[in-house]
Amino acid sequence: xxxxxxxxxxxxxxxxxxxxxxxxxxxxxxxxxxxxxxxxxxxxxxxxxxxxxxxxxxxxxxxxxxxxxxxxxxxxx
Numbered sequence: 001x002x003x004x005x006x007x008x009x010x011x012x013x014x015x016x017x018x019x020x021x022x023x024x025x026x027x028x029x030x031x032x033x034x035x036x037x038x039x040x041x042x043x044x045x046x047x048x049x050x051x052x053x054x055x056x057x058x059x060x061x062x063x064x065x066x067x068x069x070x071x072x073x074x075x076x077x
Contacts, residue, residue: 010018
């Protein structure tokens with residue numbers, strides 16, 4: 001049976017029966033989703049390791065000060 005055939009049959013159900021169908025199918029879908037284990041994600045730590053050493057806290061603070069120094073201070077609204 002195809003998806004289109006199933007959808008055609010579902011459209012013929014009453015509203016109450018459609019709700020009952022969802023109540024019966026949803027737990028099964030949830031079980032199937034939790035049973036499948038997603039592929040492990042690759043850690044983003046070290047993503048830029050080949051670019052050299054990480055910036056120091058002082059370098060980051062200095063960059064923030066430089067950027068915020070030119071940020072407009074007047075009220076925008």
